[in-house]
Amino acid sequence: MYAAAKEGWAINCLKTKAREGVADLLDTIETQIPAPNVDVNGEFKMLITQTESNQYFGRSLIGKIESGTLTKDEKMCSVDQDGDHVENGRA
Secondary structure, three states: OEEEOOOOEEEOOOOOOOOOEOHHHHHHHHHHOOOOOOEOOOOOEEEEEEEEEEOOOEEEEEEEEEEOOOOOOOEEEEEOOOOOEEEEEEO
């Protein structure tokens, strides 16, 4: 893989490909990195690794989905490590 972040391209062959876009990089990621082992049919669970606060959007929780699926504007709640309710929100 050859890339120039400042120029905005990533390709897998310098001799035969135009230096534009990142399609080759995304294709490589899709074919070479295995999908995570997640139970998509289970209850939604996410391990929070980072929280951020924004005056316009409110609080953001960033983390790894461990099971289930999530859709835009779906209601959710966060709980602490003991399972006690902390706050309500939406995706």
